[in-house]
Amino acid sequence: MTDLIVFSVASNKYALKIENIQRIIQATELTEIPNSNDIIDGMMSYENGVIKVLNFRKLIGLPAYKDELAVLFQKLKDGHLSWMNALKQSVETGSKFLKTFNPHMCELGKWIDSFTAYDDRVSTVLASLVRHHKQLHFRGEEAYELRKTDKEKAQEIIDTDINDIFTNTMSALDTFVEELDIVSNSLQKLLIYENKGMIFAIKVDSIEDIAHIEETDLISTDKEEKYNDFLELDGVLDLDGV
Numbered sequence: 001m002t003d004l005i006v007f008s009v010a011s012n013k014y015a016l017k018i019e020n021i022q023r024i025i026q027a028t029e030l031t032e033i034p035n036s037n038d039i040i041d042g043m044m045s046y047e048n049g050v051i052k053v054l055n056f057r058k059l060i061g062l063p064a065y066k067d068e069l070a071v072l073f074q075k076l077k078d079g080h081l082s083w084m085n086a087l088k089q090s091v092e093t094g095s096k097f098l099k100t101f102n103p104h105m106c107e108l109g110k111w112i113d114s115f116t117a118y119d120d121r122v123s124t125v126l127a128s129l130v131r132h133h134k135q136l137h138f139r140g141e142e143a144y145e146l147r148k149t150d151k152e153k154a155q156e157i158i159d160t161d162i163n164d165i166f167t168n169t170m171s172a173l174d175t176f177v178e179e180l181d182i183v184s185n186s187l188q189k190l191l192i193y194e195n196k197g198m199i200f201a202i203k204v205d206s207i208e209d210i211a212h213i214e215e216t217d218l219i220s221t222d223k224e225e226k227y228n229d230f231l232e233l234d235g236v237l238d239l240d241g242v
Contacts, residue, residue, distance in 0.1 A: 001214060002212075002213050002215060002218075003210060004211045005017075006207075006209045006210070007204040008206045008207075009205050010062050010068070015211060018210065021191050021194075022192040022193070023192040024192070025192065027185040027188040027189060028044060028190070030044050030053055039054055039055055046201070051199050051200050051201055052200045053190065065184050065187070073177050080136075080170070082099075083140075087158065091143055091154045091155055100137075106137075108173075112126070115187070117186050118185070119185070122176075125176060128172050129169065129176075132168040132172060136162065142157070143157045188204065189205075189207050190203055190204075209239075213237060218236075
């Protein structure tokens with residue numbers, strides 16, 4: 001029986017033997033190493049020494065995690081711009097509002113619920129985002145219901161209160177974009193890895209699971225197959241269809 005730590009990088013899953021993993025910790029700010037290998041993000045203090053941090057994304061040639069976050073935040077902003085336009089149209093024309101008033105069910109709300117901040121600055125911005133986002137949905141629902149009896153008052157609420165709340169919500173998202181490095185660290189994990197007496201950290205997007213497998217479950221691959229000089233596959237594994 002072999003135990004594996006399963007982790008995600010972008011849309012792909014990988015695994016390492018758990019016997020080589022000392023700890024799993026939150027990603028943190030690093031000190032740059034001049035003239036280091038491109039796959040090394042920097043170094044960090046660990047226990048009584050300093051260790052290098054290897055970026056798994058760079059190892060397999062993927063864009064930086066913060067670049068994907070920038071795309072995500074723009075998508076979330078566009079989504080709520082569409083939400084606002086749909087609300088205005090519903091109030092103005094009396095048409096049915098087909099989006100959600102539940103702040104946990106929109107794409108932004110789902111992302112907020114999945115995000116945990118470990119930096120004080122990010123926590124402050126997150127609290128502001130949560131507050132304004134909830135207000136946006138609740139006030140939007142009030143305006144939508146009010147349009148049935150007082151369309152003029154409903155439009156006034158949108159033009160004043162709701163527009164201001166929307167602006168504050170977008171401003172909080174813009175702040176996340178400005179703090180992408182810190183936000184990335186609040187999401188990514190570090191695997192403290194030991195092999196042949198060497199200790200270093202591997203930065204990954206997220207930890208998925210611990211898998212218990214038999215050696216016979218591993219499908220062998222050509223031992224000469226490598227992504228680069230640092231990564232060699234032992235094989236592939238089917239875990240619940242993945």
